[in-house]
Amino acid sequence: MKLTADYHTHTRYSHGKSSVLENAIWAKDQGLKEIAITDHGFSHPAFGLRKGKINPLKQDCKKASLITGVKVYTGIESNLTSINGDVDLKPKYYDDFEVFLVGIHKLIVYKLGSYFNFSFPTLFCSTFNVKPSNALVKRTTKALINAIKKNPIDMITHVNFCSFCDPVEVVKAAADYGTYIEISAKKEHVTDEQLYLMGQTGARFLLSSDAHKFSKVGDVSLAVNKLSKIDFPLEKIDNIDGRLPDFRFKNFKEKSL
Ligand SMILES: [Zn+2]
Ligand SMILES: [Zn+2]
Structure with a gap:
């Protein structure tokens, strides 16, 4: 691979x-x-991309493409910000970005109701290794499915990392809407059994590094090891062996013109 x-x-x-x-x-x-380049969405108080940096980021991506010959897309890893499926990349910023990822992250500024019945219990359970309630799992599953329905998302990142959903249900919704599911090489985020079941759906997948320093870009060894342990259909991964993905966000914007 x-x-x-x-x-x-x-x-x-x-x-x-x-x-x-x-x-x-x-x-x-x-x-x-x-x-x-998919830096964190605006609502992360410490790490989020600042809106004033969008133009320098776009210019850097263009320059890097010209210098290296590698196509460098200006992307964002947007944050889920409510259990209704809201995210922090709004349509008025769509023209600024080419790749639209969404993930669940800690310490995000949530709407008040979502903070108490979603963000806080998720942080509590993941920090103290407490089994989440069925209600929390259902709420998280619904939040991600709503996000996929409401936003032209290219890829959901690290499903179930520091959060708790039914990954197979989320993956099925992603398949219906043409959103990819990440198999992250940065961290273990689903069990082998969950990954196997995810691979049995109609969804398509992308392997990614979630690199936070240059020398990790393209390093997907952790994910490759995981895939080698289970009978995963590699033909459903659209960024290996010469294949390139068909991105929903790009298609959405072209149709909207
Ligand atoms: Zn992330
Ligand atoms: Zn990331």
Whole structure:
């Protein structure tokens, strides 16, 4: 299995340690054709991309593409901000970005109701290793499905990392709407059994590094090891062995013109 592209990488525009160009140069050395710079969404108080940095980020991505020959997309890893499926990339910013990821993250500014019945119990259970209630799992599952329905999301990142949903139900919704599911190589986020069952749905997948420094761009070894242990249909992964994905966000914007 050879990685074609890595659509989840961070830079110093949020809490990565490297520049856009450093990520792109390393990607070229790894033989990647494309990468996306997907720094954290605006509602993260400490690490979120600042709105005033959108234009410099876009320029850096363009320059890095020209210098390296690797296509460098301007992306974002937007945050889920409510149990209704709201996220912090709003349509007025759609023109600024080319790749639209969404994930659940800690310490995000949530709407009040979502804070008490979603964000706080999720943080509590993940921090103290407490089994989540069925109600919390249902709420999280519904929140992600709502997000997929309401927003033209390219990929849901690290399902069930520090959060608790029914991943198979989320993956089925993603399949219906043309949203990819990430198999993250940064952290273990689903069990082998869950990953196997996710692979039995109609969904499509992308492997990504979630690199926070340049030397991790394109490093998906943790995910490759995991996949090798189960009978996962590799033909459903659209960024390996020369394949490139068909992104929902791009298609959505083209149709809206
Ligand atoms: Zn993330
Ligand atoms: Zn990330």
